[in-house]
Amino acid sequence: MDFMEVQCSPEPDAFNPCEDLMGNWGLRIPVWIIAHSAVIGNLFVLIVIGTSHFRLTVSKFLMCNLAVADLCIGVHLLLLAGIDAHSIGAYFNSAIDWQEGYGCNVAGFLTTFGNVLSVYTLAVITLERWCTITWAAHLNKRLKLRTTVKIMLGGWFSALFMAFLPLRGISSYSRTSICLPLEFKNNFDAIYLSTLLTINCSAFTVICVCYGSMYKTIRSGAKAGIANSVRNDQTVAKKMALLVFTDFACLSPIAFFGITALLGYPLITVTQTKILLVFIYPLNSCANPCLYAILTQQYRKDFFILMGRMGMCKEHAYSSRGAIRGKPLPYTAQFKRPHGVVRSISKSSNTRNSLITNVSNVNVEIPMTNSGRGHDETSTSDNPGIFRGLINFTAELDKTLAEHLRDSTVFKGISKEIQNDILDCMLEVCHETILEEIRKTSYNISIIADETTDVSAKSQMVVIFRYIQNGDPVERLWTYLEPSNLTAESLTADILSVLDPIFENSKEKLIAQSYDGAAVMSGRNTGVQAQVKEKYNFAHFVHCYAHQLNLIMSKAASESPQVRLFFWKSSRITFIF
Incomplete structure (x- = not known):
């Protein structure tokens, strides 16, 4: 039998080894989990903050920018995972079409753009927090939203510029199957890769220095007798350490192996680089939504309000709506609006339910600009005021409450004296909550x-x-x-x-x-x-x-x-x- 020698091109090399895109199942399964975590987590952040009824603050604006950047990195991983699943065992048939086509360029553009914008935004977030803590008593020295927008426009321009250069021949996304700009042929490529590493290292340095300065400020306050206890300092230190450690775990391996490669002593192959790509590179993209948004109190409020619009978590949504400019009113933690009055044949239960409803109506009435008390609060009045109007509206929805208001001769809970008593109770709860905040700060x-x-x-x-x-x-x-x-x-x-x-x-x-x-x-x-x-x-x-x-x-x-x-x-x- 005669055999014909076939010459394959391109031949396997250090950048394109003869293997599938992900290489093995030890990477193939985790990449799907990590990619979905990054995409879903950052989408949640964008949806919840984007639909929030509170005003857009500097921190929320920065969170949205960070979520967009990390979402791009997650999409890059999803594209790689999808191509790998499509070409398992036969990647050689799809390699040229993938690496030389639009798909790899789009994936590479997204991940480079996302990486630069992400580290840039993390540095800006850290600087904003540093300004807030260092100059807490000077509002004019804090970052304003307009200034922050201008700063982030610079970040977007820089990220787009760095992501666009490999499309114009400076380094290349097509050199490897994972679509990272790893090509190093001339001085322009070296300058480009050095710039990427410098951006990452500079951002990490800013983060470390700022968090160190913030912790020093807090510690100096504690030594002066301002802090309540050492436990507060330990809590702050743990939170700061977690943020710094996450950034260090993500950026330091990439920076180390990148620098050794630029110096001409590469320590890992492209196959080993895929391990960094799956487990280290997207670490911030998965952790940032939790560390900077999902675990914060304000995000949980926005989330429950969104769920309330969809008919879920109404109790939490009602409590979360009692806020002004994103800050919770102190009494809302104590007074929660019920879904409705619990039905009971007991007169004492009816009286209690009536009072609960009245408290809830006063809670609704407080943020409104119109008069809570009307000129004429009789049952037949056309101008009863907000409080009596809400009572009448609630009674139309609950027959038990309506019967109680009609038949009760002992306590209806709708007089102006009761309204004043409810407001006094709310004021007392409000004062107690503020005092507790003052004691704990x-x-x-x-x-x-x-x-x-x-x-x-x-x-x-x-x-x-x-x-x-x-x-x-x-x-x-x-x-x-x-x-x-x-x-x-x-x-x-x-x-x-x-x-x-x-x-x-x-x-x-x-x-x-x-x-x-x-x-x-x-x-x-x-x-x-x-x-x-x-x-x-x-x-x-x-x-x-x-x-x-x-x-x-x-x-x-x-x-x-x-x-x-x-x-x-x-x-x-x-x-x-």
Whole structure:
């Protein structure tokens, strides 16, 4: 029998060994699991944040960018897994079509773009957190959304540029079956690969330095007696260590083997590179959705609200909706809206259910700008106010509640006294929650106070606490007062009546006080800030322009169309006379 010698081309080499795309089943099965984890996790982040009814913040914007980058890496792995499954045992028949065609170029473009954008975004996220913690008392030094968008546009341009170069002959995606830009033929290729490694190493350096600085800031606060306990420092250290370790585990092996290859001493083959591709390279893409989004409190709130829209997890959704600007109202953890009144033939049960419904309705009423109490709250009134309107609407949906409201002669729970009692109870729960947050925070506290006069010439002063909670600055409205007069002594006494019960035994925690520029408030010698500082030595004065809630009362009133119209009409009455 005669045999014909067949010359195969291209011949196997270091970049294209004679094997399937994934090489063996030890990589073939894990690549599907890891690819799906990266794609599903990052899609969840994009869907939940994209459908959130809360305003877009800097952190959410950065999370979306990180999810897009990591999603691209996951799609790259899915493409490789799909081609491998399609060509098991016969990859040689598909090698040229895959590597020289559009598929490999698309996969390589996605993974390079995703890698550069991912490490860039991680560095920006770390810098944003560093600014927040280092300059917690200076809002003007924090990253704004507009500035962040400009920074990320630079990251997108850089990632697109680096991903586009191999398509124009600088390195190549087609050199290997896994579509990574590993070709190293000339100086341009060397510069390109060196730039990729420099980007990764620089990002990791920024992450390490910033987290080290943040931890040092927290530790210095603890040594000064500001932190509540060493346990808080240990918790923060563990979280930071987890973030740094994940980045180190992902970036360091790639950087090490990449540098040795550039120096002319490659330590691993393409076959061994596939192990890095499957188990090390996508580590951040799988972990980032959990570390930076899914495990955070705000993401869980957005997730439950989305589930509530789909008819699931309604209890959690109701609780999560009780928030302003992404920050939970303290009382929502205690007062939860039920699906409906539980039916019971017991009168005491009916009374309790009626009260639960009334509490829930007050909870709904609070964020609204219209009046909670109407001019006429009788059962036949056309203007009952929000509270009675919600009660009537709820009664239409629940016959047991309707019967209780109609037949009860002892307790209906709808009088104005009951409404006030419910609000007082909510205020007490709110105060207890704020005090608990103040006790637990490892950072300093600042107070913001501002006085304004309404149309009836009645003075009202609001008092707000500002502090760090879970790494984010929060501002809690504590109360509003009616000063007896507007002298510095009187206003100081009112403010100290709020501060003393809270900070009498921990005066060092109050490090800032913020008022407007009026002499009675900001006077250096006899103003409120000077008198408060006599008792609280660390409470330095900061002008109110540095804070967002210094005019909360007037701002809240101006948001109501009815209030604006009322004051406009009132001002026009004077023209008649």
